Amino acid sequence: MSFFAVSDSALAGFAVRAPGPFFVYSRSAARERWDRLSAVLPPRVRLAYAVKANPNPGLLSLFARGGAAFDCASGGELDRAARALSKARPRSGSRAAASGGEEAGPGNRIFYGGPGKRAEEIRRALRLGARIHAESVEDLALVDRFSRKPAAVNLRIHPAAGIEEGSRIIGGTGPSAFGVDEENLARVLHTAKRFTRVRIEGIHVFAASNELDADRLARTYDTVLGLSRRASESFGLDLRQIDLGGGLGIAYAPGEEELDIEALGRSLRDLLERNGWFRGELVLEPGRWLAGPCGVYVARVVRVKESRGVRFVILEGGINHLLRPLLTGQPFPVRAFRADGTSVEGNSGPATLTGPLCTSLDRLGDVLLPGLDAGDYVAFGRTGAYGFTEAMGRFLCHPEPREYWTR
Numbered sequence: 131m132s133f134f135a136v137s138d139s140a141l142a143g144f145a146v147r148a149p150g151p152f153f154v155y156s157r158s159a160a161r162e163r164w165d166r167l168s169a170v171l172p173p174r175v176r177l178a179y180a181v182k183a184n185p186n187p188g189l190l191s192l193f194a195r196g197g198a199a200f201d202c203a204s205g206g207e208l209d210r211a212a213r214a215l216s217k218a219r220p221r222s223g224s225r226a227a228a229s230g231g232e233e234a235g236p237g238n239r240i241f242y243g244g245p246g247k248r249a250e251e252i253r254r255a256l257r258l259g260a261r262i263h264a265e266s267v268e269d270l271a272l273v274d275r276f277s278r279k280p281a282a283v284n285l286r287i288h289p290a291a292g293i294e295e296g297s298r299i300i301g302g303t304g305p306s307a308f309g310v311d312e313e314n315l316a317r318v319l320h321t322a323k324r325f326t327r328v329r330i331e332g333i334h335v336f337a338a339s340n341e342l343d344a345d346r347l348a349r350t351y352d353t354v355l356g357l358s359r360r361a362s363e364s365f366g367l368d369l370r371q372i373d374l375g376g377g378l379g380i381a382y383a384p385g386e387e388e389l390d391i392e393a394l395g396r397s398l399r400d401l402l403e404r405n406g407w408f409r410g411e412l413v414l415e416p417g418r419w420l421a422g423p424c425g426v427y428v429a430r431v432v433r434v435k436e437s438r439g440v441r442f443v444i445l446e447g448g449i450n451h452l453l454r455p456l457l458t459g460q461p462f463p464v465r466a467f468r469a470d471g472t473s474v475e476g477n478s479g480p481a482t483l484t485g486p487l488c489t490s491l492d493r494l495g496d497v498l499l500p501g502l503d504a505g506d507y508v509a510f511g512r513t514g515a516y517g518f519t520e521a522m523g524r525f526l527c528h529p530e531p532r533e534y535w536t537r
């Protein structure tokens with residue numbers, strides 16, 4: 131798949147509709163991502179789209195029709211997921227259609243996690259029938275307080291060892307605000323005995339981010355199954371679900387190899403075979419892999435200037451719309467086109483892409499670009515995930531980017 135899900139001429143068509151930067155999402159790309167990933171996973175693996183990657187309602191509806199569950203991390207995400215699920219009629223042949231659709235209500239396709247859940251959010255999640263990922267004794271106490279009947283929860287564990295992380299975003303095995311430290315498990319489970327309405331029936335571990343190496347993911351999943359088995363045997367937990375989190379990576383630069391999802395599917399099949407003790411379901415919560423390649427962000431060039439030998443291409447949008455390059459040091463793939471939709475090819479050398487904000491932090495990357503003038507456009511590929519929702523939208527009161535859909 132190309133880095134750009136939408137052609138330059140189609141992008142130019144959106145650019146002339148109204149001024150200002152915008153995102154375009156491709157419906158066919160989103161469907162293709164969902165279908166490809168669903169097809170390689172064994173039936174005992176459930177897919178829950180991580181809403182934080184992109185909560186656009188169109189995207190949620192499309193995944194909901196394909197049979198998605200949703201991983202939510204706030205009251206706002208819970209509301210969006212519930213809305214998408216209650217409106218979605220499953221596509222024929224989809225995972226939802228195969229499992230009997232919505233009979234059990236939308237809540238059985240929602241997970242609710244996060245290190246700082248407020249009491250009201252836990253109450254709302256329980257009312258919806260969502261599965262809570264408890265990350266502390268306090269979470270368990272709130273589930274106990276608000277449930278009217280025994281509630282199955284997953285306990286998020288922060289492993290003590292055996293996690294290799296390529297990117298350092300989630301934090302490996304260092305100190306973490308997420309989950310219960312593995313070494314404190316006995317204490318937490320002992321305390322949890324007081325909570326008579328809480329049934330710990332699942333384990334959740336999320337320990338990778340933008341991982342492109344299927345073998346490394348497989349080794350992490352092995353660690354998680356080992357940890358789950360020890361927890362089940364030592365503490366008598368009847369585990370029905372093991373949630374392996376998200377972290378499936380996508381390439382952002384030429385030459386980077388895409389994650390081999392067929393290999394991922396094979397290693398999950400193998401994992402289930404080797405762990406005959408576990409009869410329940412695995413859950414994957416990918417966000418970036420599903421949504422990232424479906425989106426393109428476009429901003430018009432407002433100035434091109436040179437300062438002490440550096441070419442600055444200044445755009446109408448910057449870190450108020452895309453923060454990831456600043457956080458990770460990795461630019462999104464870029465290309466350029468003119469207002470009439472013709473692509474601007476070639477390479478006039480390095481340029482620093484900046485936005486319009488009055489801060490030197492407002493940089494979208496040092497990249498190779500063709501010769502550009504004010505009025506041309508720069509398109510950023512793979513921006514369907516962790517785009518505007520992760521950015522500093524209100525900083526300097528520029529307009530928010532618009533969002534469009536195309537085939």
Ligand SMILES: Cc1ncc(COP(=O)(O)O)c(C=O)c1O
Binds near residue numbers: 416417
């Ligand atoms: C608990 C949890 N699940 C899933 C995800 C999605 O991760 P990704 O978009 O890398 O697949 C995240 C991202 O931070 C997360 O915190």
